[in-house]
Amino acid sequence: MAEEEKKAPKKIVPKKYPMPEQKPEERVHNFNEVPVGQDAQTAILEAQRCLQCKRGPNRKLCMDGCPVEIDIPAFIKKTQEGNFEEAIKIIREKQNLPAVCGRVCPYENQCEGLCIVGKKNEPVGIGRLERFLADWERNEQKHGKIELPAPTGKKIAVVGGGPAGLTVAGDLARIGHKVTIFEALQYCGGVLIYGIPEFRLPKEIVRSEVDYIRRSGVEIHNDYVIGKLDTVDDLLKEYDVVFVGTGAGLPDWTNLPGENLNGILSANEYLTRVNLMKGYRFPEYDTPIRVGERVVTIGGGNVAMDCARTSLRLGCKESVILYRRSDAELPARREEVHHAKDEGVRFELLAAPLEFIGDDCGNVRQVKAIRMQLGEPDASGRRRPIKIPGSEFLIDAQTVLIAIGQSPNPLVPMTTPDLKTTKEGTIAVDSEGRTSKKGVFAGGDIASGAATVILAMGDGKRAAKAMHKYLTEDPSWPSPEVFEKLSCEM
Amino acid sequence: MYEIVKSEKLTPDVIKLEIRAPNIARKAKAGQFIMVTPTEHGERIPLTMADFSPENGTVTIAALEVGKTTKELGKMKAGDKVFSLVGPLGLPTHLNQYGNVVSIGGGIGLALMYPVVRAFKQSGNHTINIIGARNEKLLMYEKEINTVSDEFFVCTDDGSKGHHGFVSDILKKLIAENKKIDLVYAVGPIIMMKVIANITKPFNIPTVVSLNPIMVDGTGMCGSCRVIIGGETKFGCVDGPEFDGHKVDFDNLTARNKRYIPEEQISLKRFQEAK
Ligand SMILES: Cc1cc2nc3c(=O)[nH]c(=O)nc-3n(C[C@H](O)[C@H](O)[C@H](O)COP(=O)(O)OP(=O)(O)OC[C@H]3O[C@@H](n4cnc5c(N)ncnc54)[C@H](O)[C@@H]3O)c2cc1C
Ligand SMILES: Cc1cc2nc3c(=O)[nH]c(=O)nc-3n(C[C@H](O)[C@H](O)[C@H](O)COP(=O)(O)OP(=O)(O)OC[C@H]3O[C@@H](n4cnc5c(N)ncnc54)[C@H](O)[C@@H]3O)c2cc1C
Ligand code: SF4
Ligand code: FES
Numbered sequence: 001m002a003e004e005e006k007k008a009p010k011k012i013v014p015k016k017y018p019m020p021e022q023k024p025e026e027r028v029h030n031f032n033e034v035p036v037g038q039d040a041q042t043a044i045l046e047a048q049r050c051l052q053c054k055r056g057p058n059r060k061l062c063m064d065g066c067p068v069e070i071d072i073p074a075f076i077k078k079t080q081e082g083n084f085e086e087a088i089k090i091i092r093e094k095q096n097l098p099a100v101c102g103r104v105c106p107y108e109n110q111c112e113g114l115c116i117v118g119k120k121n122e123p124v125g126i127g128r129l130e131r132f133l134a135d136w137e138r139n140e141q142k143h144g145k146i147e148l149p150a151p152t153g154k155k156i157a158v159v160g161g162g163p164a165g166l167t168v169a170g171d172l173a174r175i176g177h178k179v180t181i182f183e184a185l186q187y188c189g190g191v192l193i194y195g196i197p198e199f200r201l202p203k204e205i206v207r208s209e210v211d212y213i214r215r216s217g218v219e220i221h222n223d224y225v226i227g228k229l230d231t232v233d234d235l236l237k238e239y240d241v242v243f244v245g246t247g248a249g250l251p252d253w254t255n256l257p258g259e260n261l262n263g264i265l266s267a268n269e270y271l272t273r274v275n276l277m278k279g280y281r282f283p284e285y286d287t288p289i290r291v292g293e294r295v296v297t298i299g300g301g302n303v304a305m306d307c308a309r310t311s312l313r314l315g316c317k318e319s320v321i322l323y324r325r326s327d328a329e330l331p332a333r334r335e336e337v338h339h340a341k342d343e344g345v346r347f348e349l350l351a352a353p354l355e356f357i358g359d360d361c362g363n364v365r366q367v368k369a370i371r372m373q374l375g376e377p378d379a380s381g382r383r384r385p386i387k388i389p390g391s392e393f394l395i396d397a398q399t400v401l402i403a404i405g406q407s408p409n410p411l412v413p414m415t416t417p418d419l420k421t422t423k424e425g426t427i428a429v430d431s432e433g434r435t436s437k438k439g440v441f442a443g444g445d446i447a448s449g450a451a452t453v454i455l456a457m458g459d460g461k462r463a464a465k466a467m468h469k470y471l472t473e474d475p476s477w478p479s480p481e482v483f484e485k486l487s488c489e490m
Numbered sequence: 491m492y493e494i495v496k497s498e499k500l501t502p503d504v505i506k507l508e509i510r511a512p513n514i515a516r517k518a519k520a521g522q523f524i525m526v527t528p529t530e531h532g533e534r535i536p537l538t539m540a541d542f543s544p545e546n547g548t549v550t551i552a553a554l555e556v557g558k559t560t561k562e563l564g565k566m567k568a569g570d571k572v573f574s575l576v577g578p579l580g581l582p583t584h585l586n587q588y589g590n591v592v593s594i595g596g597g598i599g600l601a602l603m604y605p606v607v608r609a610f611k612q613s614g615n616h617t618i619n620i621i622g623a624r625n626e627k628l629l630m631y632e633k634e635i636n637t638v639s640d641e642f643f644v645c646t647d648d649g650s651k652g653h654h655g656f657v658s659d660i661l662k663k664l665i666a667e668n669k670k671i672d673l674v675y676a677v678g679p680i681i682m683m684k685v686i687a688n689i690t691k692p693f694n695i696p697t698v699v700s701l702n703p704i705m706v707d708g709t710g711m712c713g714s715c716r717v718i719i720g721g722e723t724k725f726g727c728v729d730g731p732e733f734d735g736h737k738v739d740f741d742n743l744t745a746r747n748k749r750y751i752p753e754e755q756i757s758l759k760r761f762q763e764a765k
Contacts, residue, residue: 184576184707184709185576185707186527186573186574186576222574223574223575223576224513225576225577225579225709228517228577228578228579228709229513229514229517229577229578230517249709249710249711250710250711251711251712251713253713253723259723260716260718260723260742260746262745262746262748262749263749265713265714266712266713266714268711268712268713269706269712269713269714272706272707272711272712273706277533277534277706278531282753282756282757283753283756283757283760284531285531285532285533286531286532286533286558286559286757287533287534287706288533288750288753288754288757289753290750290752290753361745362742362745362746363749409710409711410710411709411710411728
């Protein structure tokens with residue numbers, strides 16, 4: 001230790017190496033990815049900013065902030081050495097979707113939030129490195145053959161092909177179980193394919209990641225809605241266990257007067273038309289989408305940023321975000337807020353809608369809103385917005401997008417009577433992802449409520465481990481009271 | 491990909507397709523629909539199942555060729571493949587031993603009402619079926635519906651067959667004759683369903699209509715299909731497509747169904763010019 005201290009302290013480059021980006025004035029006219037990615041040289045330099053610090057009794061490491069526990073120091077070390085092949089291998093040990101998470105993970109609050117370098121300077125760009133390695137692997141076709149062990153003879157059904165379901169499927173297939181995914185839409189990926197726009201997450205990447213899962217031996221049935229075609233009970237007749245990862249796909253509404261006017265869409269409808277159905281390439285693709293001169297998006301999360309930025313690209317003159325708290329409370333990732341601001345999205349903060357006003361033909365024309373101020377913190381710890389009497393005002397809008405949240409998808413709980421749910425409609429699960437129904441596990445947004453890609457994947461990892469244990473060594477199941485309690489508590 | 495087993499024209503602009511989809515066929519019930527995407531670049535459109543056969547593993551759809559997507563389906567032949575089919579979606583028709591059931595179909599609704607009236611009959615109801623079209627050439631499923639009818643009426647707007655006039659005339663006549671009616675079921679153009687609901691309302695005759703709002707996913711995820719029922723917002727794809735006709739806000743539905751007309755015209759023009 002003493003010796004180490006004598007060594008001249010390593011000079012730290014204070015800032016992350018820049019991420020080359022499309023210029024705002026260019027990118028608002030296309031759907032191409034905004035950050036274009038770092039080159040190998042920059043990635044090595046960025047990796048060299050890492051101190052390779054060791055875990056101490058009171059010292060948390062980057063790894064502790066990663067929900068899937070990637071061995072971050074190890075993969076960065078290999079990157080420093082320029083050994084990208086080994087580096088991506090280390091990531092792949094824990095992470096099925098590195099090209100996705102390297103792009104959309106809220107790393108500032110996770111791995112990078114715990115980075116020691118970040119105490120005084122900018123943290124090491126862990127997310128960027130992860131993205132670089134995954135892209136390198138894809139571009140160099142270094143996927144390699146996936147070694148699969150002998151089949152175990154166990155059959156697993158996964159309901160929903162989003163991040164949670166894909167993770168479960170990948171993990172279990174790679175230990176020799178026979179896995180089948182049932183996905184309602186024509187493509188797998190969940191929100192990654194229908195929600196998050198192309199300019200943040202190219203669909204080609206999702207497709208390639210799904211392909212990796214398929215090459216791990218997973219069978220995928222698309223266009224297959226569980227609860228309509230087969231129920232979970234039907235699946236249990238044929239499969240040893242079932243994992244439910246159906247996500248939070250039910251849009252929340254404001255329930256304000258005028259919400260059914262034409263031109264008012266849920267974020268889900270808007271983004272699905274644009275992303276899944278490629279409406280932004282209409283009429284080359286058939287699904288229509290229309291934006292008026294001014295688009296008002298209600299909400300302040302990632303979904304709202306995606307809507308507002310998509311609208312600019314679809315050619316509106318002005319895109320406005322209406323959010324009831326202040327800038328500091330915006331729930332979206334900081335990077336997305338910056339991107340939105342750079343592109344010219346106007347933020348109408350501390351303001352909430354009261355009513356939507358339409359014309360004689362049933363089209364929305366204005367949003368009536370009211371100014372807000374922040375009061376005492378509420379149960380969520382955030383300061384509660386309070387209406388300022390008499391401060392009503394009108395904003396013109398030909399398109400209004402409702403992006404105020406998502407609730408759990410009700411179809412599977414509705415058609416599986418003995419699956420306990422919480423007051424919020426999520427499926428009640430224990431710490432291993434077990435549900436009140438023996439042999440049925442759940443995870444991701446359907447169990448947690450709308451969260452993040454990496455948390456959904458973390459759930460998937462944990463459930464996969466528990467499912468393997470259940471299948472191979474310990475078929476015991478918690479008593480019904482456990483879930484009784486879980487469903488009341490939450 | 492789903493193979494088309496049989497393709498035929500029912501009228502000059504109605505196509506009937508039988509498609510291999512064993513999974514859907516084995517679960518389908520009267521009143522349910524499927525989301526069809528003809529090609530990879532296509533849009534997802536809802537179409538009611540005009541029939542289904544678990545034995546043959548096929549479902550049958552009948553589509554009125556109004557725009558790009560339905561016209562594209564109209565060009566498809568046996569052996570061609572449809573990109574994607576999802577279903578069965580929506581709630582099946584609520585079946586019960588109601589007593590006297592009057593079912594009314596117009597236009598494309600004729601193809602869709604057949605499995606429903608058949609199910610009414612099988613559930614032990616006295617079935618009175620009224621079908622209508624603009625003229626004789628546009629009538630469909632006449633024979634099939636007749637075989638499951640206890641009483642059967644045909645109407646044409648131009649009088650070329652059956653009663654000269656609207657299906658609603660027959661309903662009014664039945665009501666005027668004090669016929670006992672326990673349920674009215676209507677499927678067809680929005681305006682027709684609205685008229686029927688307005689006729690039965692003063693007499694408190696329970697009336698079910700099958701709505702056709704614009705859909706995207708068909709599974710309750712997007713809210714494109716929202717309709718106002720008794721002042722409340724419902725999703726046509728998961729809460730419907732059938733609703734209490736006396737509670738439907740038909741004017742809102744009519745306005746909402748027009749919301750992409752300019753784009754639909756661009757699509758159609760482009761499709762027709764490409765031919
Ligand atoms: C617009 C938007 C932007 C976002 N941005 C970010 C971001 O930047 N970073 C981040 O970390 N998170 C982001 N999120 C959140 C993140 O995408 C979700 O938390 C994550 O996708 C949840 O994964 P999941 O697997 O639980 O569910 P989902 O991704 O919702 O996947 C569920 C899948 O199940 C399928 N399914 C549903 N019901 C059935 C059924 N009955 N039968 C068969 N299949 C069914 C669905 O079609 C879907 O494919 C965003 C979300 C949205 C909507
Ligand atoms: C539950 C349900 C069942 C239906 N069953 C049938 C059926 O069995 N046979 C049939 O011919 N038609 C049916 N329809 C209507 C059918 O979906 C539309 O005619 C079709 O989508 C028109 O597409 P298009 O591109 O050919 O025409 P477009 O030119 O795109 O549209 C013509 C009109 O069709 C309606 N429409 C357009 N897109 C949609 C959409 N995605 N969803 C619903 N309506 C739309 C609009 O009112 C529009 O003005 C059904 C609709 C619903 C909701
Ligand atoms: S998955 Fe997310 S939290 Fe984990 S290392 Fe990658 S960016 Fe960080
Ligand atoms: S069509 Fe999307 S919710 Fe009904």
